[in-house]
Amino acid sequence: MLRSLVRRRVSCMKPLTNVRGIEEFYDTTTKQGERPVAGRAWRAAELRRKSFSDLHKLWFVLLKEKQMLLTERALARQGKDIRKLSKDPLPNPYRLIKVKKSMARLQTVISERRNVWEKAKRQLKEGFIKRRQKQQQDYRRLN
Helix, strand or coil: HHHHHHHHHCCCCCCCCCCCCCHHHCCCCCCCCCCCCCCCCCHHHHHHHHCCCCCHHHHHHHHHHHHHHHHHHHHHHHHHCCCCCCCCCCCHHHHHHHHHHHHHHHHHHHHHHHHHHHHHHHHHHHHHHHHHHHHHHHHHHCC
């Protein structure tokens, strides 16, 4: 069941359209006057269960989303809102906060994995050095 949830969540990360160019940085999925639906930020516990490749893909999806939201915010501040919304120039400002939280949590998970990797590598190296020293001592005793 957990794998199906993970697959479902990862499949949501796929882009809806194959738009290339500057259009990628505009939110074209919401209609005029409609508030975009935003889910919650990713939890660190969820991210810890992801593979490195999934985290890598998610990082770029979040980065793209962040850049799109920053572009929209900059255009709204300049008065050049591309969606021509009359009431609210930035319909859901909490989306940017959620994206930034998710990115920070993803960086935390990656740094945790890096620390574990460095510790394991250090322990392996120390164990190898100790075994080598013991072998050398045994060899000296025999000769």
